[in-house]
Amino acid sequence: xxxxxxxxxxxxxxxxxxxxxxxxxxxxxxxxxxxxxxxxxxxxxxxxxxxxxxxxxxxxxxxxxxxxxxxxxxxxxxxxxxxxxxxxxxxxxxxxxxxxxxxxxxxxxxxxxxxxxxxxxxxxxx
Amino acid sequence: xxxxxxxxxxxxxxxxxxxxxxxxxxxxxxxxxxxxxxxxxxxxxxxxxxxxxxxxxxxxxxxxxxxxxxxxxxxxxxxxxxxxxxxxxxxxxxxxxxxxxxxxxxxxxxxxxxxxxxxxxxxxxxxxxxxxxxxxxxxxxxxxxxxxxxxxxxxxxxxxxxxxxxxxxxxxxxxxxxxxxxxxxxxxxxxxxxxxxxxxxxxxxxxxxxxxxxxxxxxxxxxxxxxxxxxxxxxxxxxxxxxxxxxxxxxxxxxxxxxxxxxxxxxxxxxxxxxxxxxxxxxxxxxxxxxxxxxxxxxxxxxxxxxxxxxxxxxxxxxxxxxxxxxxxxxxxxxxxxxxxxxxxxxxxxxxxxxxxxxxxxxxxxxxxxx
Numbered sequence: 001x002x003x004x005x006x007x008x009x010x011x012x013x014x015x016x017x018x019x020x021x022x023x024x025x026x027x028x029x030x031x032x033x034x035x036x037x038x039x040x041x042x043x044x045x046x047x048x049x050x051x052x053x054x055x056x057x058x059x060x061x062x063x064x065x066x067x068x069x070x071x072x073x074x075x076x077x078x079x080x081x082x083x084x085x086x087x088x089x090x091x092x093x094x095x096x097x098x099x100x101x102x103x104x105x106x107x108x109x110x111x112x113x114x115x116x117x118x119x120x121x122x123x124x125x126x
Numbered sequence: 127x128x129x130x131x132x133x134x135x136x137x138x139x140x141x142x143x144x145x146x147x148x149x150x151x152x153x154x155x156x157x158x159x160x161x162x163x164x165x166x167x168x169x170x171x172x173x174x175x176x177x178x179x180x181x182x183x184x185x186x187x188x189x190x191x192x193x194x195x196x197x198x199x200x201x202x203x204x205x206x207x208x209x210x211x212x213x214x215x216x217x218x219x220x221x222x223x224x225x226x227x228x229x230x231x232x233x234x235x236x237x238x239x240x241x242x243x244x245x246x247x248x249x250x251x252x253x254x255x256x257x258x259x260x261x262x263x264x265x266x267x268x269x270x271x272x273x274x275x276x277x278x279x280x281x282x283x284x285x286x287x288x289x290x291x292x293x294x295x296x297x298x299x300x301x302x303x304x305x306x307x308x309x310x311x312x313x314x315x316x317x318x319x320x321x322x323x324x325x326x327x328x329x330x331x332x333x334x335x336x337x338x339x340x341x342x343x344x345x346x347x348x349x350x351x352x353x354x355x356x357x358x359x360x361x362x363x364x365x366x367x368x369x370x371x372x373x374x375x376x377x378x379x380x381x382x383x384x385x386x387x388x389x390x391x392x393x394x395x396x397x398x399x400x401x402x403x404x405x406x407x408x409x410x411x412x413x414x415x416x417x418x419x420x421x422x423x424x425x426x427x428x429x430x431x432x433x434x435x436x437x438x439x440x441x442x443x444x445x446x447x448x449x450x451x452x453x454x455x456x457x458x459x460x461x462x463x464x465x466x467x468x469x470x471x472x473x474x475x476x477x478x479x480x481x482x483x484x485x486x487x488x489x490x491x492x493x494x495x496x497x
Contacts, residue, residue, distance in 0.1 A: 034354065035171040037448035038423040038455075040477070056477065058425055060170045060448060061354045085423070 004093075005109060006118030007069045012093055019106050020075055022097040025057065025066060028122050030092040033059040036085045041077040041099055048072060048101065050108075055098050057088070070108050072101035142187040143275045143332030147339055151350050159249035161188040164352040171450050173355035177321055178451060178491075181281035182351035183342050186320075190251030191274045191329055192258075194235075194242040196266025201242065204261055205235070206378060206397050208388025212237045217303045217316050221378055221386055222254060227402030228374040229381065230257060232366070234327075236303040236316060243303075243314065244268070245276070245327075247368045261398070275335030280325030280359075282494065283347040288315075288326055291341065295326065300495045308338055320356065322363025322493045361447050361456060364417060364488030370428055371415065371444045371458050379406035380460065382415045382488070413441060414466040417490055418474070420455040421482035423448065426474045432459055432483060433473050440465050440472050451491045461485065 004014045010029035014022045030036065038058040048054045048068035055066035077099045080087055088096035103109065113121060139162040142148070148155060153164035164185060166173065176182045194201055198210040207220030214237050222230035231250040236243045246254045251270065258268040279288055289296040291308045295315060298304060303316040311334040319325040330338060342348055357367070366372045372381045377399075384407060391397060395404055420426055425448045432440040439462075446457030457474070465472060468487050473480040 034166060035169055038425065040424065056424075058448065060358060060450075061165065063425075063427060 003109070005069075005112035005114060006121075007067075007112055008121065009067050009069075010122070011066065011069050013069045013109065013112060014097075015103075015106070015109050016100075020100045020102050021070070021072075021109065022100050023066075023069060024097040025088065025092055026118070026122070027092045029064075030089050030096075033057060033062060033064060035060045036088050039081045039085045039088065039098065041081065042074045044074050044076060046074045048074060066098060068101065069112065070101070071104040073104075074099050075102050076100045140188070142185050143273070143335045144185045144187060144339055147336045148185070153350070153352060156353075158353055159188055159247070161248060163188060164350070166352040166354045167350045170352070170354040170358060173349060173351035174358050174450055176349035177281045177323060177351060177355060177359055179282065181279060181283040181287055181325075181345070181348045182321075182355065183339060183348050184278040184280065184351050184356055185275070185339070186278050186327070186356075187275040187332070187335065188248035189276050190244075190246040190248060190254065191271045191276065192244040192246060192251075192255070192268050193271055194244060194266070194268050196262065198242065200263050200266035201235070202391070202397060204258065204398055205233075206387045206391060206403070207235065208390050209235055209242070211388065211390060212242075214238070214240055215302055215304060217301045217318060219386060221383060222257065223378070223397060223399040223403070224374055225398055226375075227377045227399030227406070229368075229372045229376055229378060229383075230254065230374055232368055232372060232383075234316070234318065236314070238303055238305065238314060243329075245329075249369055273332040275330055275332045277328040277330070277335065277339055277342070278319050278321075278325060279328065279342055279348070280319045280321040280323050281347075282324060284323070284325040285496070287342060287345045287347055290345070300324075300497070309341055311338060313338070317496065320363075320365055321359035322365070322489060322491060322495075323359075324494055324496050357445075358447055358450070361445060361458065362449050362451055362489065362491040363493060364458070364490060366415065366458065367445060376415075376460070377403055377406055377411060379403060379411040380413055380415060410463055412463060413460045414463055415444075415488075416459055416461050416466050417486045417488040418443070418446075418457040418459055418472070418483045419486050420446075420457060420474060423455065424476055424481065425455040426457045426476055426481070426483070430457075431475045432461060433475065433480065434462070434465055435471060443474060449490060456490045457483070458488075459483075
């Protein structure tokens with residue numbers, strides 16, 4: 001069972017056995033954004049620093065940056081999002097992943113919030 | 127993710143007489159123009175579809191409802207439209223202008239039994255009232271009607287729904303206004319709106335607003351809709367939003383609103399800013415409001431800059447979105463006059479990258495006003 005961690009920017013990170021992690025936005029984030037109409041994804045191969053803006057989500061009412069939760073190299077982007085960005089509205093934390101990164105420091109994964117901590121953080125209204 | 131929904135205003139926001147209903151309907155509320163207003167209920171796309179195919183009910187109680195007392199000629203000094211010629215039972219879209227010909231506000235003026243009623247933008251209400259007080263001669267005065275609500279029932283099914291409460295509304299023509307009793311409450315009903323669809327705007331006492339709104343929502347055709355859908359609908363309909371697409375440094379000529387200047391008013395040119403506006407009509411305005419179709423799926427937002435094919439500055443996007451009706455991004459922009467022809471190919475700079483943008487006629491989606 002892969003582990004999932006969360007960030008204060010309402011993103012999730014799911015660690016695979018090969019040391020890569022899929023990144024997406026949380027169900028709470030997609031609900032805040034509303035109907036998503038466009039997603040700009042990073043180029044595979046791009047090196048990203050933790051906190052670096054590397055994707056953009058456009059909904060019918062707002063644009064939002066998506067940040068790399070941890071440092072690493074983008075190894076794959078979700079090909080389904082180009083034609084069906086609303087997949088993120090339907091399945092934000094599963095099929096609606098944005099990209100996978102090869103983590104520069106896999107140990108940093110454990111520094112992110114677990115599901116319970118994230119739920120508490122989210123419900124505190126941040 | 128840094129989520130920015132809509133800009134907030136500093137003072138505590140005012141609340142609509144329908145605040146309890148919005149809460150009961152599960153609306154997501156947000157600040158807009160000094161008010162706390164419903165941004166969406168079921169979702170902006172679903173609400174947009176309801177308005178284009180059936181009917182949607184919007185709470186627009188934030189708009190300023192103003193009664194004008196005095197001769198129409200006194201108001202004509204401040205607006206470009208023919209107000210003296212506005213017959214009882216008719217409503218007209220017009221513009222308040224300043225000395226330089228800039229648009230101070232866009233508004234509806236209705237003649238109800240010989241008395242004029244104005245509906246102005248929420249964010250401009252106080253400014254407009256101050257301006258009217260400064261410029262109106264003795265014997266004329268404009269006053270905010272307190273405790274009024276304003277509902278907009280919009281969409282192809284709006285007339286069927288409203289006629290169930292008052293059969294006479296089915297005979298109203300576009301831009302006609304009348305006193306109509308709805309379930310025992312005397313309302314001022316106008317056949318007009320801000321979506322490009324057929325529909326009605328219903329002014330009524332705030333204390334009766336929730337009861338009437340619930341009666342309308344009881345009809346299976348009607349869905350509640352928020353400001354998010356309203357913005358999408360008005361953009362598709364090519365209708366400018368004050369503060370984005372028009373403001374006090376854009377003129378009616380630049381904004382493509384020259385048609386609002388009454389025929390009689392073009393003989394006397396006796397409204398504020400008339401000389402500057404007349405000069406632009408005769409010699410051309412430096413820039414014009416246009417519609418744009420963008421390539422790809424990324425919407426261009428207000429402030430995106432536009433470039434001409436030769437790389438020179440072409441203008442700026444003033445509002446933009448992804449049109450669900452067209453399945454593509456659309457935007458309104460001001461561009462140089464020489465680049466305003468339909469079919470002109472420009473490029474919009476979106477996050478540092480140029481994206482093709484073609485000048486197209488407005489509206490983006492045809493109006494469905496009753497004839």
